[in-house]
Amino acid sequence: MKRYLLLLPVLIIACGMPGLGQGCSQGGGVAQKRVPCRADLHETALFLAGMPAESGDEAWIRLREDPVYAGHVAYMDRFWENVTRLTVVPVRAWRPGNLPAAYDREMVFYPLSGADFINMYCLFPDAPFYLMVALEPPGDAPALAAMGRQGIASLLYSMQTAIPEFGMMNYFMSHIMQNAMTGTQLAGVAPVIMAFMARLGLRVCGVERIGFDDEGRPVATGTVESAPAQKNNAPAASGVRISFNVPGETEHRTLVYLCAKLDDGFARGGSPEGRYVGSFRSYVTMLKSAIFFMHYDWIGAVRAMVLDRSLMIVQDDSGIPYRFFDRTVWDVRLLGIYDPSYTLTNATVLPQPDMRAAYPRDNAPLPFHYGYGVIINKSNMQIAVKKKTTR
Numbered sequence: 040m041k042r043y044l045l046l047l048p049v050l051i052i053a054c055g056m057p058g059l060g061q062g063c064s065q066g067g068g069v070a071q072k073r074v075p076c077r078a079d080l081h082e083t084a085l086f087l088a089g090m091p092a093e094s095g096d097e098a099w100i101r102l103r104e105d106p107v108y109a110g111h112v113a114y115m116d117r118f119w120e121n122v123t124r125l126t127v128v129p130v131r132a133w134r135p136g137n138l139p140a141a142y143d144r145e146m147v148f149y150p151l152s153g154a155d156f157i158n159m160y161c162l163f164p165d166a167p168f169y170l171m172v173a174l175e176p177p178g179d180a181p182a183l184a185a186m187g188r189q190g191i192a193s194l195l196y197s198m199q200t201a202i203p204e205f206g207m208m209n210y211f212m213s214h215i216m217q218n219a220m221t222g223t224q225l226a227g228v229a230p231v232i233m234a235f236m237a238r239l240g241l242r243v244c245g246v247e248r249i250g251f252d253d254e255g256r257p258v259a260t261g262t263v264e265s266a267p268a269q270k271n272n273a274p275a276a277s278g279v280r281i282s283f284n285v286p287g288e289t290e291h292r293t294l295v296y297l298c299a300k301l302d303d304g305f306a307r308g309g310s311p312e313g314r315y316v317g318s319f320r321s322y323v324t325m326l327k328s329a330i331f332f333m334h335y336d337w338i339g340a341v342r343a344m345v346l347d348r349s350l351m352i353v354q355d356d357s358g359i360p361y362r363f364f365d366r367t368v369w370d371v372r373l374l375g376i377y378d379p380s381y382t383l384t385n386a387t388v389l390p391q392p393d394m395r396a397a398y399p400r401d402n403a404p405l406p407f408h409y410g411y412g413v414i415i416n417k418s419n420m421q422i423a424v425k426k427k428t429t430r
Contacts (some may be wrong), residue, residue, distance in 0.1 A: 076244035076284060076291075077426040081237075083180055087230050088196065088237035089115030090350040098184070105188060108370040111195040114373050119238050121206040122157060129407040130161040137374075138162065139424060142351050146170060146412045150301070150345070151329045153216060154201075154228040156170075156235045156294075158209065158409075159325060162353065168293050170322065177218050177279045177296035178227015180246040190224050198234065199223035209408040213385070229279050229296060244291055245282040255314030257295070266346040277312065303340035317344075326358030327410050332388040333359045352423040355410025361394035361421070373398050383411065394421075 047317065080092050089112040092099040102108065115366050141164040150172040152159065158168060165259045181194055220227055233243050250260045260277075273321045278297025299312035300306060308314045324345050325334070333342045342359055345352070352359065356377060379390040388411070397418075405418045412418035 046313070058396070063072065071088060076242055077246075079090055079396075080167070080180055080233075080243045080246055083183060084233040084237040084243040086183065086235040087115075087195075088236075090237055092359055102183065102191070105191075107188075107195065108191045113200070114199050115238075115295040118202065118206045120198065126157060126209055126407055130158065131164075133406055134162060138353070139351065140324050145323060145350060146343070147317075148322040148349070149327075150327070150341075151332055153213065153328075154231045154235070155205070155327070156232045157205075157239070158159075158327060160239060160241075162325065163323065166292075167290075170316070170319065171294075171296075172299075172301060172399075174259075175204065175213070175220050176227040177298065178220065178225065178229040179248060179279045180233060180243075181224065181226075186224065194224035198231060201225065201231060208413045213234065225277075227296070229281065232294070232296075236281075240286060241279065242286070243285040244284050245280070245401065247280045248278065249280050249295060249297065249313055250277040250309035253311055255308075255311045255318065257315060265355070266280040293323075303338065305345045306340040317369055321348055321350055323346075324352045324354075326354035328355070329357045331357050331389045334389050349423075350425050352421070354421050354423075355412060356391065356394065356419055356421075357411055358421070359388075359399065361391050364423050366427075371424075372422045373419075374402065374422065375419040376402060377419040378412070378415060378417045381411055381414040414418070 072231065078094060082092060082096075082099050085092060086099070086102060087110075103112075143163070144167060146168050146301060147154070147159060147163045147166045148170040149159050152171040154175065155171075159171065162399070163169075183191060186194065197220070200218070201220065204215065216228075216362060225231075229246065233246075236243055236280060248260045249255055249257045257282075277299075278295050280293065280295040282291040282293045297312060298308060299316070304310065305313040305316070308317045331347070342363065345359065361371075377395060379388050379395075382388060405420060407418070409420050411417040
């Protein structure tokens with residue numbers, strides 16, 4: 040299960056990034072410089088996803104002739120059939136009637152996300168940029184041409200090791216992902232996210248490493264070619280920027296994966312990454328399978344930051360405790376079935392008697408798995424919307 044570590048890789052959308060062609064307004068709008076998509080990165084994402092090449096280049100065709108790759112295609116097809124049936128289709132059908140359209144174009148913040156780009160994108164498909172916090176190292180786009188047959192086989196095997204629980208239960212187990220990404224060709228979540236993007240019909244356009252100066256300003260530190268992937272939990276740069284394109288759109292969306300220490304000092308701007316994140320003034324927050332991190336007093340400044348800056352929070356019971364939603368500030372909807380009788384391997388389930396008392400007895404189950412409730416087939420969700428008078 041997900042567990043808190045001192046150093047957390049953070050998936051963050053780059054806003055106002057010098058040298059990276061980004062800019063944003065305080066209200067959440069984004070203005071992006073239009074740059075060409077790198078065809079090789081899109082083809083790499085398709086390869087990782089187990090999908091046919093779009094390029095006629097013989098090199099991409101030859102890579103797919105290896106019997107090991109045929110096994111990967113079969114694995115990814117089965118994996119994606121489960122994800123589509125259990126998550127993508129029901130979430131996309133549920134979303135329009137349940138999430139306010141007024142927040143469709145807001146920035147999305149997803150703490151303790153693992154590599155879960157799928158749920159975030161299906162719930163918030165129109166967001167111009169995203170901020171996610173994860174436990175795993177960032178990695179970068181693999182340079183397949185330089186890896187050789189054994190290296191590619193190792194990469195594909197590590198991917199298959201990292202993601203199966205997500206296909207069945209709709210959340211990642213951090214210790215499994217950490218093992219799959221430590222000392223292996225996978226080396227981080229970037230290849231997994233690239234594969235998910237390709238399966239969702241998105242086009243990966245750019246992958247670039249970034250770091251931060253003392254003022255919290257993002258600085259480009261290299262590319263895949265100039266900075267090979269690290270095979271441990273200490274990446275050479277603070278993060279990796281991924282830009283992608285949605286079919287029919289002319290502007291890119293952007294995702295940046297970085298390493299940061301997530302604690303009260305971080306929330307108060309005590310690190311360059313914290314000062315960068317502190318520059319974002321409003322967003323929609325998503326919490327799911329969040330190890331009850333926000334329940335503890337020692338992380339109070341992080342919880343206060345999220346409550347202060349969120350326009351809407353979509354979470355399960357492992358997110359922010361029900362008692363912290365002041366009803367003069369928040370309108371809260373309670374969905375699904377709340378039953379905290381499940382147990383976790385690497386975290387303690389913290390029941391909430393006040394939320395149990397408030398939960399409607401006649402609620403229908405959620406039409407998809409969300410959070411740890413999947414363990415007992417009783418997922419719950421809270422949708423908290425900040426009242427306009429308090430913004």
